[in-house]
Amino acid sequence: MPTRRTALLMVSAAILGGALGSFGALAQIKAVAQTPVRVGLKGYDPVAYFTLSTPTLGVAQYQYVYDGVLYRFANAHHRDLFKANPEKYAPQFGGSCAMNMAGGVRREADPTIWIISNGNLYVFAGTGGQTRFRDDTAAAGRATDNWKRLKETPSQ
Missing domain, CATH: 1.20.5 (Single alpha-helices involved in coiled-coils or other helix-helix interfaces)
Known part of the structure; x- marks a missing residue:
C-alpha cells in the first residue's frame, strides 16, 4: 500500500x-x-546572388523560414548572414517576377534570371522582363505598390 x-x-x-x-x-x-507554403527561389540560395554573383542551389541541411517561405542556403555562413538581415537578402516580392508584379500580376519567377538593383534582389519569369525592368526606372515602384495588394494571392 x-x-x-x-x-x-x-x-x-x-x-x-x-x-x-x-x-x-x-x-x-x-x-x-x-x-512554409513553399520553397523560395526554387531552392536557390538568396545570399549567393550577393556574395558569389551567381545563382547557387542551396541544400536542405542549411535552411531558414522567413515570412512564411523556406529558403535554402549553400552553407551555414550564408544561412547565418540571411538570418541576421533577411530584408537585405530576401528576393523582392516574395520571389515573384518583378516585371509581372510591375504590371499587376503575380507570376512565379525563374531564379536563374535575376538582377541586383539598389541593393535589392529581383527575379524574373524571362529575360525579356529582366531587360524591360532595367530600362523602366518606374517599374520597381509600381511593383512595390502592386505587391501590397497581391502579396496574399497565389502565383500564376
Whole structure:
C-alpha cells in the first residue's frame, strides 16, 4: 500500500505529465501552423546572388523560414548572414517576377534570371522582363505598390 507521500508524488507526476503532453501537442500545432507554403527561389540560395554573383542551389541541411517561405542556403555562413538581415537578402516580392508584379500580376519567377538593383534582389519569369525592368526606372515602384495588394494571392 503506497504511503500518502508516494500517492501524492504519483498524482503530481501524472498531472505534470499531462501538462507536458499538452504543451508538446501545442508545440506540434504551432509548428504545423508555421509550415512554409513553399520553397523560395526554387531552392536557390538568396545570399549567393550577393556574395558569389551567381545563382547557387542551396541544400536542405542549411535552411531558414522567413515570412512564411523556406529558403535554402549553400552553407551555414550564408544561412547565418540571411538570418541576421533577411530584408537585405530576401528576393523582392516574395520571389515573384518583378516585371509581372510591375504590371499587376503575380507570376512565379525563374531564379536563374535575376538582377541586383539598389541593393535589392529581383527575379524574373524571362529575360525579356529582366531587360524591360532595367530600362523602366518606374517599374520597381509600381511593383512595390502592386505587391501590397497581391502579396496574399497565389502565383500564376
